[in-house]
Amino acid sequence: MTGIDMKVNIAGVELKNPVAVASGTFGFGHEYNNFYSLNELGAICVKGLTVKRREGNPPPRIAETPAGILNSVGLQNPGVDSFIANDMPFLREFDIKIIANISGNTIDEYCEMAEKVSAAGVDMIELNISCPNVKAGGMAVGTSCNMAAEVTSAVKSHSSVPLMVKLSPNVTDITEIAKSVEDAGADALSLINTILGMRIDIKSRRPIIKNNMGGLSGPAVFPVAVRMIWQVSNAVKLPILGMGGVSSGEDAVEMMLAGASAVAVGTACFADPFAPIKVRDGINSYLVENSIPAASNLTHGVLPW
Amino acid sequence: MSSVYNCPVISCTMLNCTCADIRVFAPEICGEAVPGQFVHIKCDGLTLRRPISICDVDGAVLRLIVDSRGKGTEWLVSRKKGDILDILGPLGHGFDCSGESILVVGGGIGVPPLLYAAKKASDSCAVIGFRSEDQAILLGDFSQACRAIHIATDDGSLGHKGFVDHLARLKLESEHFDRVLACGPTPMLRSVAKVCEEMNVPLQVSLEERMGCGVGACLVCACKTKADNEEGFVHSHVCKDGPVFDANEVIWE
Numbered sequence: 001m002t003g004i005d006m007k008v009n010i011a012g013v014e015l016k017n018p019v020a021v022a023s024g025t026f027g028f029g030h031e032y033n034n035f036y037s038l039n040e041l042g043a044i045c046v047k048g049l050t051v052k053r054r055e056g057n058p059p060p061r062i063a064e065t066p067a068g069i070l071n072s073v074g075l076q077n078p079g080v081d082s083f084i085a086n087d088m089p090f091l092r093e094f095d096i097k098i099i100a101n102i103s104g105n106t107i108d109e110y111c112e113m114a115e116k117v118s119a120a121g122v123d124m125i126e127l128n129i130s131c132p133n134v135k136a137g138g139m140a141v142g143t144s145c146n147m148a149a150e151v152t153s154a155v156k157s158h159s160s161v162p163l164m165v166k167l168s169p170n171v172t173d174i175t176e177i178a179k180s181v182e183d184a185g186a187d188a189l190s191l192i193n194t195i196l197g198m199r200i201d202i203k204s205r206r207p208i209i210k211n212n213m214g215g216l217s218g219p220a221v222f223p224v225a226v227r228m229i230w231q232v233s234n235a236v237k238l239p240i241l242g243m244g245g246v247s248s249g250e251d252a253v254e255m256m257l258a259g260a261s262a263v264a265v266g267t268a269c270f271a272d273p274f275a276p277i278k279v280r281d282g283i284n285s286y287l288v289e290n291s292i293p294a295a296s297n298l299t300h301g302v303l304p305w
Numbered sequence: 306m307s308s309v310y311n312c313p314v315i316s317c318t319m320l321n322c323t324c325a326d327i328r329v330f331a332p333e334i335c336g337e338a339v340p341g342q343f344v345h346i347k348c349d350g351l352t353l354r355r356p357i358s359i360c361d362v363d364g365a366v367l368r369l370i371v372d373s374r375g376k377g378t379e380w381l382v383s384r385k386k387g388d389i390l391d392i393l394g395p396l397g398h399g400f401d402c403s404g405e406s407i408l409v410v411g412g413g414i415g416v417p418p419l420l421y422a423a424k425k426a427s428d429s430c431a432v433i434g435f436r437s438e439d440q441a442i443l444l445g446d447f448s449q450a451c452r453a454i455h456i457a458t459d460d461g462s463l464g465h466k467g468f469v470d471h472l473a474r475l476k477l478e479s480e481h482f483d484r485v486l487a488c489g490p491t492p493m494l495r496s497v498a499k500v501c502e503e504m505n506v507p508l509q510v511s512l513e514e515r516m517g518c519g520v521g522a523c524l525v526c527a528c529k530t531k532a533d534n535e536e537g538f539v540h541s542h543v544c545k546d547g548p549v550f551d552a553n554e555v556i557w558e
Contacts, residue, residue, distance in 0.1 A: 024523065024524075025518070025522065025523055026522050027521065027522040027523075027524070030521075031518070031520040031521045031522040031545070032520070032522060034306055034307070034520075035308060035309075047524070055536060055538070055539060055540045056524065056527065056540055057527075058527070059514050059515065059525075059526065059527045059528065059540075060514065060515040061515070061524075061525045061526075061527060062353075062515050062516070062517050062523075062525040062526075063515070064351065064352060064353050065352075067352060068352055069352055069353060069517070071517070071523070071525060073523070073524050073525060073527075076524045076527070076540055208515075218352045219352070267352065269518060269522070270352065270353060270354065270517050270518045270519075270523065271347060271351075271352055271353070271354060272309070272347075273309060273393065273518075273520070274309065
């Protein structure tokens, strides 16, 4: 488009544009491919995978909040083997980077999945150590520097593709975790996962979500995400896939200026299935209007006071 | 193929204190819609769309009945002629209206999606229930679309005093129907499922659950359906696998 270089690079993986779709909001791509070709996107972070099929949490799994939603799906997925057999062939038809999001109950499970998805030809692994909606693994790992480092280092030795670690915002100092996983061998970081939240129906006195608590996403979390990306990009050298409430090209530019190399669009797809395309085109327009030749020029371009 | 369309509102009129009858110009959606499907409508200032079942299709005019229950639906029922609605649809799997005779059984805001089904069927009868006479909607429409209609109200202010499952049982005892199609609150659906099982008549039910994307990507609107696995169930999704399910697949909770 108009001579602008939209390509970005995350840990050696080249995305043809800086817009990915966030894990858990886009399934394995089948549904939104009915609206537009997945070829339009830079990358897809697939629905969080586990070793075995999971049916997830009981409903209700969603509650609306001011400028966002809470969800607690609980990693419902068909299991990594089913993904490789049934969804990878579909995804490989497209010119799109495939990022496999994996969640384990144990380090061995994480490593087993890393080997399987590496062999299946994914472009990158997103290590999910930050899911707030499961009891084992998940956020418990991602909020401890030692555990996060231990999992990262183990999985790194079982991965033949770049390893991106997805960080939880539910910590006192996200830079400590970021530094730990960088030292442990992570190739990239993605942040932020959802922020733990809760809504209560005051008539029934019941939490709206059956799991009582859920993860907050959408525009409500955007400033928190921008702040954390800025802090992390000041603390580590790793490239960052930024996410959390991005719903426009302006949001994406802002997040990239804070330090992200690319962004992932998630909750915005629920309001507008075409949101990722609009975000991409919005970035392009900004670059054109400001005579910036390449999307990658935006990364960490903020001028802090 | 479903997509997002900007649809002008043709009319928006209140049917009772809370329900609005909204007609929009939606040629693409109307061209594809089958009874029992739904549309997902963007509401000003809200993150989530609101799933609204398709009540009827007349040429290029899509008819939606919206019950004002919260922020999104309050905004929807206050639309005026000429306003534009951002509508995603049609979505989901609808009713099977084939066969010689269909009985539709609906309760409350579950009544509207049965109208288009009753019209599409070659012969249909309706059993519809409401809390009270002042809540009753679409009586004239069902009278036109169906060979016979039977009404129940919880307080007896109109028709039979009681619930629709009782009327459905009487109807099924008195004549043959190829299939029953039902939509309404879960306790009502469970009762109707029991009646249909006893009477050995196939039943399709339209389910409801809090929804996210509406297209099957976010996996939020889970409902338990029977499966041949260790747990004996899988979580299907109302938006993509439903909203209409065969009753014998559903695990009632």
